[in-house]
Amino acid sequence: MKELRGKVAVVTGGAGGIGLAIGEAMLAQGMKVVLADVVEDALGAAVEGIGSKDVIGVRTDVTSFESLCETRDRAIERFGAVHVICNNAAVGAGAKGHAWEHHLNDWRWSLDVNVMGVINGMNAFVPNLIAQDEGHVVNTSSGNGAYTPIASSDIYPVTKAAVTTLTECLWGQLRELGSKVSASLLLPSSRTPGVLATGIWRAGANRPDRYRRGDPDDDAPRDALAEYRARAAAAGQEVVEAPLSEVADLCIEAIRDDVFWATYPMEHQTAKLRARTASQIERTPPDYLLEVNLMSASADERKRS
């Protein structure tokens, strides 16, 4: 979609973090934007903060197909059409212990938002995009899952690997159809080295009642960014923040120039990707999984949690 001016986008998870940055970048391109999020206070504050007639906020729960259909209809009612759907909402459940010890509701919540949320978004929007033969789907994945998983974070990369495969299949099927609609996979990253300090680091925040673990004390969110900073400090490293606008730039380029892998090349990720491919081809143990990653809790920390 070469011309973005006047086009309409719906961005899920748009009340904060990367989704809000994408919404702002789209407005700067002259697009009209629907920010869709389940957290109403944050959504209201985001829309008020932008203060433009070209942006509205619609409370949306991506775990519900019906909710996404209502959001699509509201967008069409207000702006006349939808051209871009960014399936960006996701959660980090802050699961405790090892993979075999996590509460099943941590799995259910993450799979429902991070995977079913993208499938619901695809089903709610793609038929309209195909019918008008114009549009773009941007699904947000993560290097953690799309390239190689951080083994200790298990649930999250499982969901992001699913989003990656789904988006590859979607791209292939759209091409097979000869449709002008296309798809991109956004792998949030930045030119400036640093962490993307967003709400996702408040692991377990805004957990809906149906996904509770049973004990209210157990459900308190964790500040995973503070934990990362502490681990890094102990290792003599400093954690700096990167601007979210750089992630949003990737999304804009992906739509305008039809880029599938929307990411900045990162030496470290590339090395891990090569190691994984070599391990698969040569059938050697996946040793690349053993690298210590300070972003995620160590085995000892997980044992104590």
Ligand SMILES: NC(=O)c1ccc[n+]([C@@H]2O[C@H](COP(=O)([O-])OP(=O)(O)OC[C@H]3O[C@@H](n4cnc5c(N)ncnc54)[C@H](O)[C@@H]3O)[C@@H](O)[C@H]2O)c1
């Ligand atoms: N921050 C990073 O380092 C990073 C890295 C790689 C990928 N990502 C991905 O980027 C995307 C955006 O995350 P972020 O980092 O901006 O975090 P964020 O927590 O700031 O944004 C996620 C948004 O999704 C919303 N949300 C949660 N459940 C929802 C639901 N059921 N329905 C609708 N909205 C819901 C939240 O309220 C929140 O506003 C996610 O897909 C995330 O996995 C983030």
